[in-house]
Amino acid sequence: MATIQVSVITPDGAVYEGDAELVVVKTVEGELGIKAKHIPLVSPLAVGPARFIKEGKEEQVAVSSGFVEVRPDHVSILAETAERPEQIDTERARKAKERAEQRLASEHVDRKRAEAALQRAITRIDVAKHKGA
Structure with missing residues (x-):
């Protein structure tokens, strides 16, 4: 399955870099699932987990507000704060x-x-x- 590049960035720097077959984020309008070649969009994020799924495995990052920018080949999550599980x-x-x-x-x-x-x-x-x- 095709993958999409993912970056989670806070004012303190990058928290996550990788690729995923599916990215799921919580926006102020509800959950948004993103795959490769998704139409471009920008949406404000709500507090919630950002989930990255690849080859049946899931990684998560706790995100506290910000924005998600989607391009056909890249997802940028620009968050106020973000933490990987091992950082919590x-x-x-x-x-x-x-x-x-x-x-x-x-x-x-x-x-x-x-x-x-x-x-x-x-x-x-x-x-x-x-x-x-």
Whole structure:
């Protein structure tokens, strides 16, 4: 099956470089699956995992907002933050999840910020499960 080049880049540098038969990202409009020769597009990303599938194996990167730019031969994910599974401190992510849940239980809280923090923590925990996969 044809592959497409993939780059995940943050302000701190490249987090992932490789090729995949299928790239799946979470945009603000929903999930987007991308294969080689996809039509060009740019879309804002939501917090979620970016998934890269090749030869039946899947790699993931936790992405915290940004943009995806698709060209027929390359996908660029320009993210505010991005972490590979082995870069994620699972205990720190669990504590962040607990703090966000506690804030959401409070009456005087910026709900949007707390919900975003909760989603980032859940994404990091889920992607961390792919360590060594």
